[in-house]
Amino acid sequence: MNALILLTQNDPGQIQQIATTFGVDWPHLVAQIISFCIVCFLLHRFAYKPVLQVLAQRRELIAQDVVDREKIKAELEKAEAERRRIMLQADAKATKVIEETHAAAARLLEQEMQKAVSVAEQVIAKAREAALLEHDRMLAELKREIGAMVVEATASITRKMLTSDDQRRMAEETIKSLGRAA
Numbered sequence: 001m002n003a004l005i006l007l008t009q010n011d012p013g014q015i016q017q018i019a020t021t022f023g024v025d026w027p028h029l030v031a032q033i034i035s036f037c038i039v040c041f042l043l044h045r046f047a048y049k050p051v052l053q054v055l056a057q058r059r060e061l062i063a064q065d066v067v068d069r070e071k072i073k074a075e076l077e078k079a080e081a082e083r084r085r086i087m088l089q090a091d092a093k094a095t096k097v098i099e100e101t102h103a104a105a106a107r108l109l110e111q112e113m114q115k116a117v118s119v120a121e122q123v124i125a126k127a128r129e130a131a132l133l134e135h136d137r138m139l140a141e142l143k144r145e146i147g148a149m150v151v152e153a154t155a156s157i158t159r160k161m162l163t164s165d166d167q168r169r170m171a172e173e174t175i176k177s178l179g180r181a182a
Helices: 002-010 012-022 026-157 164-181
Strands: none
Touching: 026 164
């Protein structure tokens, strides 16, 4: 551009000569410059601006997506922390329930053992009582039999000397003396 200005300052006819040599037609050149400016204006107005607007909208959309992604990531981390907290609470509650169940089972086992011991003690006491009654009955029967045997032995030895009243009296005395001995 500076060279063109220098050429015009030195000799204005020289530019005309160069333009004629290269075949520059000034009216067509001016028309082409005006046409080029119109095309540039139309392209700028109807193509370049809408493309720039679409690109700006895309940038905004991408920026919004990045913000949304960060929000979703934060919410996901928050939900994961909440899930962990809930799982820990559930684990603690489950452990507590298991411990309570074990304690209840131990108490129930202890109660059942006490009931079983009580029942066993009652069975043993009844068995002892039955054994004592059976012992007393057998002892009384044994006394009667021994008394009868003593009376029979004495009667057989002294049959001719004792009367039936004497025999009965001796049997009763023997039973009484055996009762005192037992």
